[in-house]
Amino acid sequence: MAKCDLTIELDQPDRLYQPGDRVCGTVIVQANDDINCKGLRVSSGWATHGRGNIDSGEVSGEIVFQGKWQTGNEYRYAFDLPAGDWPPTYHGVYLSIDRYIKAVADLPWAFDASVSRPFRLSCLAVPSGGANKVVPQSGMIGKMIGVIFVVVFGLVMLLNPFLWLIGFVVAIGASVWWFATRYLPRKRLGSVQYKLQRQQWMPGEKLRATLTVHPRKDIAINGIIWTVTGQETCVSGSGSNRRTHRHEFFSDGQVDHNLTRLLGNRETVIDLSLRLPRTEAFTMDLGDNNIQWTTQVRIDIPRWPDWKDKQDFDVIPSPEPVDGGSTTQPSPAAIPNDDAGTEVGEGPAVTFASTIEMIDSLQGDRHQIDRVVEAVRDLPMQLAIIPERRELASATNPLAYPTGHVVVGHTVEPRMPVVMYIPRSLADEFEQATDRQWEGAGSIVGYEHHAGRLQLRIEEYRV
Amino acid sequence: MTPLHHRQANHPISAGATRLQPLHWLPLAALNLLRNPFGELTRADRVRAAVVDLAPFREILDTEMTAIQFLADCGRGKTTHLLAIANQFPESAYVYLPEDGRHPKIPDGDPLLIDEAQRLPWLVRRRTFRRGVRLVLGTHVDLRGPLRRAGYRVWTYHVGQNLSGRQLAEMLNRRIEIARLDRGPIPTISIEEADALIEQHSNDIRAIEDTLFDRFRQQAGQFHGEMRFND
Numbered sequence: 001m002a003k004c005d006l007t008i009e010l011d012q013p014d015r016l017y018q019p020g021d022r023v024c025g026t027v028i029v030q031a032n033d034d035i036n037c038k039g040l041r042v043s044s045g046w047a048t049h050g051r052g053n054i055d056s057g058e059v060s061g062e063i064v065f066q067g068k069w070q071t072g073n074e075y076r077y078a079f080d081l082p083a084g085d086w087p088p089t090y091h092g093v094y095l096s097i098d099r100y101i102k103a104v105a106d107l108p109w110a111f112d113a114s115v116s117r118p119f120r121l122s123c124l125a126v127p128s129g130g131a132n133k134v135v136p137q138s139g140m141i142g143k144m145i146g147v148i149f150v151v152v153f154g155l156v157m158l159l160n161p162f163l164w165l166i167g168f169v170v171a172i173g174a175s176v177w178w179f180a181t182r183y184l185p186r187k188r189l190g191s192v193q194y195k196l197q198r199q200q201w202m203p204g205e206k207l208r209a210t211l212t213v214h215p216r217k218d219i220a221i222n223g224i225i226w227t228v229t230g231q232e233t234c235v236s237g238s239g240s241n242r243r244t245h246r247h248e249f250f251s252d253g254q255v256d257h258n259l260t261r262l263l264g265n266r267e268t269v270i271d272l273s274l275r276l277p278r279t280e281a282f283t284m285d286l287g288d289n290n291i292q293w294t295t296q297v298r299i300d301i302p303r304w305p306d307w308k309d310k311q312d313f314d315v316i317p318s319p320e321p322v323d324g325g326s327t328t329q330p331s332p333a334a335i336p337n338d339d340a341g342t343e344v345g346e347g348p349a350v351t352f353a354s355t356i357e358m359i360d361s362l363q364g365d366r367h368q369i370d371r372v373v374e375a376v377r378d379l380p381m382q383l384a385i386i387p388e389r390r391e392l393a394s395a396t397n398p399l400a401y402p403t404g405h406v407v408v409g410h411t412v413e414p415r416m417p418v419v420m421y422i423p424r425s426l427a428d429e430f431e432q433a434t435d436r437q438w439e440g441a442g443s444i445v446g447y448e449h450h451a452g453r454l455q456l457r458i459e460e461y462r463v
Numbered sequence: 464m465t466p467l468h469h470r471q472a473n474h475p476i477s478a479g480a481t482r483l484q485p486l487h488w489l490p491l492a493a494l495n496l497l498r499n500p501f502g503e504l505t506r507a508d509r510v511r512a513a514v515v516d517l518a519p520f521r522e523i524l525d526t527e528m529t530a531i532q533f534l535a536d537c538g539r540g541k542t543t544h545l546l547a548i549a550n551q552f553p554e555s556a557y558v559y560l561p562e563d564g565r566h567p568k569i570p571d572g573d574p575l576l577i578d579e580a581q582r583l584p585w586l587v588r589r590r591t592f593r594r595g596v597r598l599v600l601g602t603h604v605d606l607r608g609p610l611r612r613a614g615y616r617v618w619t620y621h622v623g624q625n626l627s628g629r630q631l632a633e634m635l636n637r638r639i640e641i642a643r644l645d646r647g648p649i650p651t652i653s654i655e656e657a658d659a660l661i662e663q664h665s666n667d668i669r670a671i672e673d674t675l676f677d678r679f680r681q682q683a684g685q686f687h688g689e690m691r692f693n694d
């Protein structure tokens with residue numbers, strides 16, 4: 001048995017803290033032995049966890065006790081610490097970031113006892129100075145070593161005539177690459193400029209960019225492909241054990257195949273825009289763990305190397321809170337959405353189509369999707385679905401009818417995968433409706449995040 | 464391979480005076496876990512998670528001019544052994560030699576623990592072995608020859624060989640325990656499930672942990688408490 005057991009009780013464990021707030025609570029020590037504690041330290045900080053090496057930081061800490069604890073007694077120490085400001089709580093696929101209150105008891109001649117308790121922090125803005133990057137010291141040292149290495153390598157190259165040959169081969173390779181990917185497309189297209197309207201964007205905003213092309217003569221193109229991606233990148237291990245894990249949590253874009261000719265001696269301006277998801281995946285660089293947003297544009301030129309460009313942008317917190325800090329279920333009307341007419345909960349407008357549209361606009365934002373689903377759960381609706389096939393594996397799901405079937409399919413517009421729990425009485429009807437639209441009564445009963453599909457329960461009778 | 468599963472109470476814990484706080488917003492709260500247990504760990508947590516019988520190593524290291532080398536491929540647990548031993552000796556020093564970049568200075572410590580010792584440059588190795596302190600090495604290459612020439616008595620352990628389902632289950636369950644959120648049941652891995660993982664990945668602990676990371680990740684946000692560790 002450990003010499004003592006530590007527990008942390010937060011006064012508001014489910015509160016969504018904001019920068020500037022203070023986290024209050026109590027550290028409880030249950031002494032299992034007579035102990036002379038050299039210091040009970042309580043701190044507030046953050047740590048990443050997931051696929052990447054752990055990055056962490058401390059906001060503030062204090063020693064709340066030094067002295068003796070006696071066997072069998074319980075001791076309570078109150079704390080009041082700042083919540084911190086950056087990074088906010090984030091739960092992704094390969095990367096998660098949690099804020100913690102941590103208590104460590106320094107015990108002589110024994111392992112230190114420690115405990116931590118997470119709390120939620122939301123950010124309404126990037127920290128002052130715009131630094132959404134937490135650069136660890138080791139990273140700066142690494143960069144300095146890299147610069148020194150390049151300088152020394154360059155000098156050695158210059159001083160050794162034999163190495164000039166290697167340099168020559170590298171230079172030829174680089175020239176061929178530049179000629180094929182930069183010079184040739186530019187030769188055909190003339191001046192091309194790809195520009196994002198600004199560097200920082202907020203979740204739910206419409207990301208806007210312009211592509212300006214000014215060819216010298218008419219040129220045929222196959223189209224313009226613009227992609228926007230959000231990616232978690234986590235590095236684990238080091239040296240030969242170093243591995244980089246990437247997860248693309250958002251990928252969308254715009255493909256324009258209508259523009260097939262760019263006119264010569266004329267400036268063609270192409271506006272590109274895309275609504276960003278309502279996400280908490282803000283741009284972050286925490287050392288071995290980061291979240292990066294990138295846009296890439298490609299002009300597809302027939303029988304010629306394509307012109308490509310890439311530009312990163314920052315997704316920053318919106319000043320509008322994602323969650324008001326309440327632990328109760330939100331009303332549907334409280335769910336923020338700046339697309340007029342798609343709010344669930346405004347009078348009689350709660351339709352299956354509007355709900356699907358809203359969930360679709362929240363792509364990638366697990367928390368918000370759960371809130372919408374929770375708000376409309378079990379609400380009778382008129383559904384329009386295209387069934388695809390019967391699924392056997394999910395038949396044991398508690399949401400399914402005991403003797404019913406499970407059918408997968410998708411909604412019509414926007415297209416969204418669904419899994420339907422249907423009563424036995426409708427089995428034949430669904431079998432016949434495969435790949436054709438089926439309409440009937442049912443309700444939304446959940447959302448499977450791992451499969452990215454909506455769970456629907458179909459009613460016994462048709463409306 | 465038989466699909467086995469299940470969430471069970473791992474040990475009964477008497478209810479204490481403190482109340483439990485559910486923290487439902489954590490992705491694995493339904494499994495009573497703070498985080499995915501099979502993500503990367505801090506060095507302190509790696510030591511806590513280590514399942515290493517330290518008694519024989521302590522006995523060997525009681526004698527002067529002794530060296531222990533842990534030989535294995537990547538991901539078999541060499542570093543875990545070194546960190547667990549380092550934690551037992553207050554005067555010890557641990558150093559990891561990276562593949563790229565400048566090697567750190569070999570610190571003073573007794574015992575001296577060197578991870579990736581096969582990367583020691585010849586001259587540094589010679590100087591280090593001449594110090595005469597007790598050595599614990601993690602290496603891919605057998606360094607018996609140079610150690611013996613420096614006057615050491617050498618013990619070699621092949622890490623991960625003969626990994627049993629029981630050992631693996633203990634290692635994995637300790638990692639899950641470290642991620643515990645509150646009192647009460649947490650998922651556990653049975654010996655049969657561990658056997659199945661060994662059959663699938665041999666003794667590659669890192670590959671097993673990767674597989675389990677994905678299994679737990681798929682449970683994020685789910686509100687039922689049953690887990691399946693093998694397909």
